[in-house]
Amino acid sequence: MKRKVTLKQIAKELDVSISTVSKALRNSIEISEDTRQKVQAFAKLYNYRPNNIALSLKNRKTKTIGIIIPEIVHHFFSKVITGIELVANKRGYNVIVGLSNESFDKEVINMQMLANGSIDGFILSIAKETLQQQDYHHFTETINQGMPIVMFDRVADNIPCDKVIVDDIKGAKKAVEKLIHNGCKNIAIITTRDYVSVGKLRTQGYLEALEEHKIDPKGSLILKIEDKLLSDEDLDKLEKEIELLFKSNKVVDGIFAVNELYAVTAIKVARKLGLEIPKSLQVVSFTDGVLSKHSTPSLTTVSQHGQEIGEKAAQLLIDRLELDDEEYNEEEQYETVVIETELIERESTKS
Amino acid sequence: MKRKVTLKQIAKELDVSISTVSKALRNSIEISEDTRQKVQAFAKLYNYRPNNIALSLKNRKTKTIGIIIPEIVHHFFSKVITGIELVANKRGYNVIVGLSNESFDKEVINMQMLANGSIDGFILSIAKETLQQQDYHHFTETINQGMPIVMFDRVADNIPCDKVIVDDIKGAKKAVEKLIHNGCKNIAIITTRDYVSVGKLRTQGYLEALEEHKIDPKGSLILKIEDKLLSDEDLDKLEKEIELLFKSNKVVDGIFAVNELYAVTAIKVARKLGLEIPKSLQVVSFTDGVLSKHSTPSLTTVSQHGQEIGEKAAQLLIDRLELDDEEYNEEEQYETVVIETELIERESTKS
DNA sequence: TTACAAAGCGAAAACGTTTTCGTGTTAAAA
DNA sequence: TTTTAACACGAAAACGTTTTCGCTTTGTAA
Structure with missing residues (x-):
């Protein structure tokens, strides 16, 4: 050796x-x-x-990007990582991954581990717990120490940093409008509690779409799920709740689900109740993952273009990292990039 | 600032x-x-x-583990990462991720980027292209330079390093035996070409199960798919091939698919041909991912316990990294840990 | 008073680079 | 012969730590 x-x-x-x-x-x-x-x-x-470490020490930059995401076993987040990795590598950067597991403490610890010289900047999506507590001091501290952050998808509005977001409202609107155009009269939404920003926004898009088409929203058509990590018990509970939705609203003919799992579960329950998809019930979901594509019937869904989000986030971060110090002063503005969603039509809606 | x-x-x-x-x-x-x-x-x-970098330079260890996997948008691999990250963090290590995208060149480049001081050791799963070319010089070189490697799932037998593998043969056997016990007389397998080691091993398990139950294998029941990255066209082709399988073997009453996608696709085709699951056709798949759990019918599947694999791999690597130099000499043996598979029974087989 | 130990602190080396500046040699120009 | 310029190379600093060793000062024992 x-x-x-x-x-x-x-x-x-x-x-x-x-x-x-x-x-x-x-x-x-x-x-x-x-x-x-x-x-x-x-x-x-x-x-x-x-030796890379020696170079990092000398140059005071590591050519490494820190990613912190809530979980990795998740189609959207892995797509984002793929995107980040793609442009990072192309530009000579490495990627180091930390998982917050939706926990505030783990998010903070992970950031501290990385912020001490291991990386040049962060790309992250905020943990649910952090979102609930609204404690963002670790972000502001990091930024104050001169380390740039790019947030994606789940962002905090008043933190000074670049952001890459999905137009959740518009995406949800597209989805619901599709259902409206396809003749649905009673469209239900299956969503999460409001503290998860994306759930809130998608619900808002749902409401806006209804309003614009002069449809009165009905409270009984809005199902808000307590969004823990999904164990198998929770799945049972989810099915029960959805079943209840159908039973107390016999007229439901369209469903907008804010994620794939809610959508496939809704379909499963609906079928058990004798509904035919898409003939008597049409379903649109959010997030174009493996379930949408390969379950039967395949799902009409709003794609968020996760990889593109990752690419854009990496590009924003690296651009900022490589700003010369001269250019630095003027450029105190931060950008918020909106990645357009796309409605992908499949078998769960009429064509 | x-x-x-x-x-x-x-x-x-x-x-x-x-x-x-x-x-x-x-x-x-x-x-x-x-x-x-x-x-x-x-x-x-x-x-x-x-400053972490200064510490790394001084101590000549980075407390960072390099992971290289073929892709990250994949349930199994993300589970493994989760496992690695879990024990790595617990033991004060960070995790840096490189994607080979199944390409030999990217695998080599990624390893080079990381091997120059950025990390203390590797955990990796070999890219398909590398497996085909059987060019493993980058592994041996890395090891010769004193950097330990732990391989998981897709491993190269004659490389001196710790390994964590799934007992693919036994797992496949369990799956096929389940079908046999459930009364299937004509069990087909949908697998990949042989150079992907796991495809080969699972096929072997299939054959062994048949043999032990005195069933003659029939070539026409073995469908080997050219396993590229799956674009939508490839999906069409996959369906066609499976359809052909059914049409030329009217008697097929059991299917063992070496991954989830093949399984759901087979089910889709079978239904189109009027077969009922699990009444007239039973299906078992490999890899307990999101499709198995949430598609309809849910799939009976062989779970590989990805997270456990990751945990074990990380443990092996860190243990080796933290061997004192005294202990080092004696301990030139490498371990190969087999993580047991588990058959998870769901709706795609009779109970 | 002398000697000496302990306490408290600083200088310097080391990790592996890159880069600036200086220095010695040679050959060409005056 | 002397001056100068080009050429080829080396010494040292810097990045931010930790650690070994040595130095001063003080208090204590002889």
């Missing part, structure tokens, strides 16, 4: 100085053709690679 | 030496109670945190 070779070792071996070796490897004209060749040959032979 | 404060700055401000500050913060008895208090108060006020 040969240990990693360093400049110092090469220098010693070749009986030159460390500086000479360094320069020779970077093809400096200061160094004679002879020595250059000699050094480079030796370096190649011993497979020399500059 | 206050920049990050360093020992040097604190020292200057308090008019003591850097050494004193460092010692004071680490509660060294060399330092008087007075100075200690003073320094610690000041450090707290300015929110001092030691």
Whole structure:
């Protein structure tokens, strides 16, 4: 087992100085053709690679991006990571991932672990618990220490940083309008409690769509689910609640679900009650994940373009990281980019 | 914006030496109670945190684990990451993720990016392309440089490193045996081409199960899919091939699919052909992902316990990283841990 | 008073780079 | 022969830590 070779070792071996070796490897004209060749040959032979950590220390940048997300076993978030990784790598950056597991404490700890020099900037989506508590001091502190943050999807409005968001309202509107145009008269929504910002926004989009089409919203058609991590018991409860929705509203002919799981569960329950999809009940979901695409019937859904969100977030962050200090002063503005949603029509709605 | 404060700055401000500050913060008895208090108060006020990069350089360890996986938008792999992250964090390590995207080149590049000091060791699952080319020089080189690797799921047998694998053969056997016990007489398998090791092993398990129950395998019941990244066209082709399977084998009453997608697609096709699940056709799949759980009918499936695999892999790696040098010599053995599979019975088989 | 130990602190090296500046040698120009 | 310029290389600082060793000062024992 040969240990990693360093400049110092090469220098010693070749009986030159460390500086000479360094320069020779970077093809400096200061160094004679002879020595250059000699050094480079030796370096190649011993497979020399500059030590990243030493470089980071010297340059005071790590070329690494910290990602903090609530969970990774989730189609949307993994898509976002794919996007981040794509442009990060293309621009010479690495990606280090922390999971908050929707917990405030883990979010804080993770940020602290990374903020001490390990990374140049953050890309993150806020944990539910943090959203509830509305305690954002760890974000402002990080930013105050000169480390830029880009938030995506679940963002906090009054934090000074770049943001990449989905137009949840508009996306939800598109979904509901699709149902309206397809002739649905009694459209129910299955959503989450309001503290999860996206649930709130999607509900708002639902209401706006109804309003614009002069449909009076009915409270009994709005089902708000307590959104814990979904254990199997919770799934049972979810089914019960949806069943109740159908039973107390016999006329329901359209469903807008704010995520795939609610949608497939609704379909499952509906079928059990003898409803045919999409003939007597049409369903639109949010998030174009594996369930939408491959369950039967496949789901008409609002795609959020997770990968694109990741790409954009990475681009924003790296752009800011690579701002020269001169440009820095003027550029105290932060951007909020809205990634358009797209309605993907499949079998759960009439065409 | 206050920049990050360093020992040097604190020292200057308090008019003591850097050494004193460092010692004071680490509660060294060399330092008087007075100075200690003073320094610690000041450090707290300015929110001092030691720079990780400097520590890494000094200690020659980064407390960071590099993960390289083929893709992240995949239930199994994200579960594994969750597991790795869990124990890594618990033991004070960070996790940095690289995606090979099933490409040999990206795998190599990613490893090079990380192997130069950024991390202490690797946890990885080999890209399909690498598996095909059987070019493993980047693994051996990394190991030769003293950086340990733990491989999981898709491993290369003759590389000297710890491994965490699924007993694919046994898992597949369990699945097929379930079908046999449930009365299936003509069990087909939908698998991948052989160079993907897991496809091969699962096929082997299928054959063994048949053999042990004195059933002659029929070539026409073995469908091998060219396993590219699945675009929508490929999905069409997949359906066509499965349809052909059913049409040329009218008697098929059981299907073992080596992944969820093949299973749901098979079910979809079967239904179109008028087959009832699980009455006239029973299906078992591999990988307990979101499709198995939430599609209709839900799938009986072989769970690989991805999270557990991740946890075990992380444990193996960190244990090795933290071996004292004394213990090191004796311990040149590598471990291969087999994580047992579990058959989870759901609606796609008779109970 | 002398000697010496303990207490409290600082200087410096080390981790592995890159880069600035200086220095010695050689060859060409005056 | 002397001056100068080009060339080739080395020393040292810097990034932010930790740690070893040595130095001063004080208090205590001889």
